[in-house]
Amino acid sequence: MKALVFAAGKGERMRQLTDATPKPLLPVRGKRLVEWHLEKLAALGVDEVVINTSWLAGAFPPALGDGSRWGLRLHFSYEGPEPLETGGGMLHALPLLGDAPFLAVNGDIWSDYDFARLPREPAGEAHLVLVDNPEHHPEGDFALLPDGQVQAAGERRLTFSGIGVYRPSLFEGWRSTIGAAAGVELDPPRFRLAPLLRAAMRAGRVTGEHFRGEWTDVGTPERLAALG
Template identity: 75%
Template sequence: MKALVLAAGLGERMRPLTDTTPKPLLAVGGKPLLAWHLEKLAAIGVRDVVVNTSWLADRFPLALGDGARWGLRIDYSYEGPTPLETGGGMWQALSLLGDAPFIAVNGDVWADFDFARLPASPRGDAHLVLVDSPEHNRGGDFALDAGGTVSSEGAERLTFAGIGVYRPSLFDGWRDVIGDATGAGDTPPRFKLAPLLRAAMARSRVTGEHHRGRWTDVGTPARLAALDAELRGTGHGGA
């Protein structure tokens, strides 16, 4: 199984820290955020990882190399100076990911979620990991029913953790779903993933699970500092 780490964001809310370092390469617990994901992916037998890049793209090969230190092979999917958004970035990376289901994880989140729980072959087009909604996203994103089906609306909305498994079929007919949204007609196209997920949810083609453990969206310097302190204080930090 291959994996994609989404690392092309501009990190604007993290400045000045991201003036010289892409957000996924900022250190927590003694190592880059992205390295935590690489370790977890390698631990479950993933060998091929694609990292999509844009802002400060040259920093990633310098920090991660070809992935050999984790027993991985890393390919880089450069999106140009303007990121292609989650959907466009994933669509461009499909040529490196192949035809089978793949794991995708946001490079700017941290979780104690066990990647071994992820299904190698989701029953629909996507399988999402959801968490309790944090203060900065109290309204949540999606609802999860007792049977494990994810929908756009529901009484209890959870937050998407930025961890999931996707089939390339999620992108079948993507232009019909995205329509004439800004960037969709560019080459390469730039568009968000959420409309595709919601369209698949409308067909009951998205499953999910509720992770009740630790999770952080590292979206501000304060959250980064808090996570770093937590990891060092609990002995999870790296060398």
């Protein structure tokens, strides 16, 4: 199984910390944020990890090397000077990820979630890990139904954790799903993943789970400091 780590963001809400260091390379509890993910991916048996990069992309290879210290092979998917958003970034990385389902995780989260809980293959196009809504995101993202289906709307919405398993087929016909959104005309295209997920949800092709353990979206210096 392969994995994708989203690490291309500019970390604008964390300046000055991210003026010289990409957010996934900031230290948390004695390790860089991304290193927590790499350790867990290696323990799961993942052998190849794609890290998408843009902002301060040159900082990643010296910090992480080729991945051999974790028993991994790292590939860097450079998106150019401007990040391609989650959808564009995942599409850009697909040639490195191959045709099989893959795990994807945001490089700027910290969690004690055990990746071994994830299905190796989602029942549909994607399987998402959802968490309780944090104070900074009280409205949530998606609704988890009792049968494990995930829908865009529902009585109680939870927050997407940034952890999931996806099939490359999620991107079939992506242009018609995304429409004329700004950035689609670029080469490579820039767009968010959420519209593709919502389309798959309408077709009953997204499952999920509710994780109640530790999880932090490290989006501000205060949240970073709170992790200790």
